[in-house]
Amino acid sequence: MDVQIEEVGTLTRKVTVTLPEDAVQPRLNAEYDKLRKDAKMKGFRKGKVPRSIVIKSYKPQVEGEIGEKLVQETYFDVIEKENVDAVTHPEITSVKYNEDGSFTYVANVDIRPIFEIGEYKGLEVEQPAILVTDEEIELELLSLQKEMAALRSVEDRAVAEGDVVVVDFQGFHKGNPMKQVKNEDYTVDVGSGRMGSEFEAKLVGMKKGEEASHEVDFPESHPNPILKGKKVEFKINVKDVKERVLAELNDDFAKEVSDKFTTLEDLKTSIRERRIKEREDSAEGVITDRLMMKLLEKHDFEVPKRLVAFEIEQMIKQTEEQLKQAGLSLEAAGMSREKLAEQNAEVATKRVRGDFILKKVGEVEEIKIEDEDLERGFKRIGDQYNMPVAKVKEYFQSRDDLLPFMNELLNEKILRFLKDQAVMVEEKPVPAEESEKVAEESE
Numbered sequence: 403m404d405v406q407i408e409e410v411g412t413l414t415r416k417v418t419v420t421l422p423e424d425a426v427q428p429r430l431n432a433e434y435d436k437l438r439k440d441a442k443m444k445g446f447r448k449g450k451v452p453r454s455i456v457i458k459s460y461k462p463q464v465e466g467e468i469g470e471k472l473v474q475e476t477y478f479d480v481i482e483k484e485n486v487d488a489v490t491h492p493e494i495t496s497v498k499y500n501e502d503g504s505f506t507y508v509a510n511v512d513i514r515p516i517f518e519i520g521e522y523k524g525l526e527v528e529q530p531a532i533l534v535t536d537e538e539i540e541l542e543l544l545s546l547q548k549e550m551a552a553l554r555s556v557e558d559r560a561v562a563e564g565d566v567v568v569v570d571f572q573g574f575h576k577g578n579p580m581k582q583v584k585n586e587d588y589t590v591d592v593g594s595g596r597m598g599s600e601f602e603a604k605l606v607g608m609k610k611g612e613e614a615s616h617e618v619d620f621p622e623s624h625p626n627p628i629l630k631g632k633k634v635e636f637k638i639n640v641k642d643v644k645e646r647v648l649a650e651l652n653d654d655f656a657k658e659v660s661d662k663f664t665t666l667e668d669l670k671t672s673i674r675e676r677r678i679k680e681r682e683d684s685a686e687g688v689i690t691d692r693l694m695m696k697l698l699e700k701h702d703f704e705v706p707k708r709l710v711a712f713e714i715e716q717m718i719k720q721t722e723e724q725l726k727q728a729g730l731s732l733e734a735a736g737m738s739r740e741k742l743a744e745q746n747a748e749v750a751t752k753r754v755r756g757d758f759i760l761k762k763v764g765e766v767e768e769i770k771i772e773d774e775d776l777e778r779g780f781k782r783i784g785d786q787y788n789m790p791v792a793k794v795k796e797y798f799q800s801r802d803d804l805l806p807f808m809n810e811l812l813n814e815k816i817l818r819f820l821k822d823q824a825v826m827v828e829e830k831p832v833p834a835e836e837s838e839k840v841a842e843e844s845e
Contacts, residue, residue: 423503
């Protein structure tokens with residue numbers, strides 16, 4: 403076997419493998435003999451078809467199948483023997499049978515980047531403060547009061563904020579009806595912002611039975627890809643106007659919310675505890691993100707392009723799946739794979755680089771996945787989807803499914819180590835309403 407390795411990029415190697423005639427021709431001959439024994443052709447008895455005719459008829463098929471097996475049987479041995487630290491599946495090109503009876507193929511592979519691990523212990527990370535104010539509790543109580551309110555149709559007044567309005571509407575863009583911006587008997591909670599604050603504001607002052615046409619400018623930041631950046635004319639018919647009849651906030655109200663509450667104070671305590679738990683869970687994600695940003699700031703190196711391309715592809719597929727659930731395609735949402743690839747390139751590169759950094763820390767600190775880590779991972783999935791652990795394990799019997807899961811668990815274990823080593827600095831508490839305002843301004 404002859405192996406030639408050519409450096410075609412900092413992290414890309416072109417591996418040319420040539421297998422000698424005595425490793426190739428016997429395989430081809432054996433396959434042709436097998437086919438000749440079973441071949442049925444007009445004018446010949448079974449097993450009596452001339453070898454030359456069998457070769458002529460089956461050559462592309464046989465050479466393709468044998469070539470694929472030869473690559474599979476030799477590739478991993480080659481890269482191990484030649485110390486090629488491949489991190490992606492190879493791109494196999496230039497497969498050919500040579501005139502001297504030998505067989506050649508080219509494997510283009512990306513290799514692991516070599517870099518020195520920098521500072522990773524004792525990183526200073528801001529820990530989000532957990533703050534739940536009395537005002538937040540009151541706001542949630544008011545929201546519950548609103549959700550549980552009885553609805554009463556009104557005939558003698560116009561729509562006001564806080565009303566629930568039943569409408570038919572059709573959207574038009576540049577004079578053309580928008581197929582996906584149309585609904586009948588649609589319920590709008592005026593003031594909730596779910597239909598967009600501008601759209602809901604246009605309903606205020608309209609009365610039952612009234613029809614109107616309103617233009618709404620949707621910003622580029624609007625979450626609905628069909629509407630963002632467009633000026634849409636809505637033709638609206640108000641079919642019903644309902645006002646909320648609010649219950650008094652007292653112990654009876656708490657009992658209506660759930661039979662596990664006997665007093666309003668019980669309900670308030672439950673809301674506070676739930677919000678604290680939510681913020682603690684959210685804080686863990688924030689700490690992880692901040693820790694990874696610190697690591698990325700301290701480690702800048704080139705990463706394999708194929709791994710980045712794979713990560714981008716996964717991100718695009720996720721977007722496609724989300725749109726599919728909404729009944730849309732990329733084209734219908736005004737997107738393209740090319741544009742998404744461009745938009746996601748930076749994030750994908752950081753994810754790949756971050757994974758290499760974590761693995762380097764794991765290597766230095768000898769952090770590995772043990773059987774108990776896997777068991778905890780299986781149990782977590784079982785708890786999440788209400789499945790027996792045995793059933794979860796059945797899903798991960800395939801190596802292709804198990805390896806990504808083990809990689810995820812390993813990264814989590816390394817991150818726990820890094821968090822334990824980090825210096826947590828308490829950040830200044832930000833009230834929820836101020837935090838929401840900052841979040842809106844940053845969008």
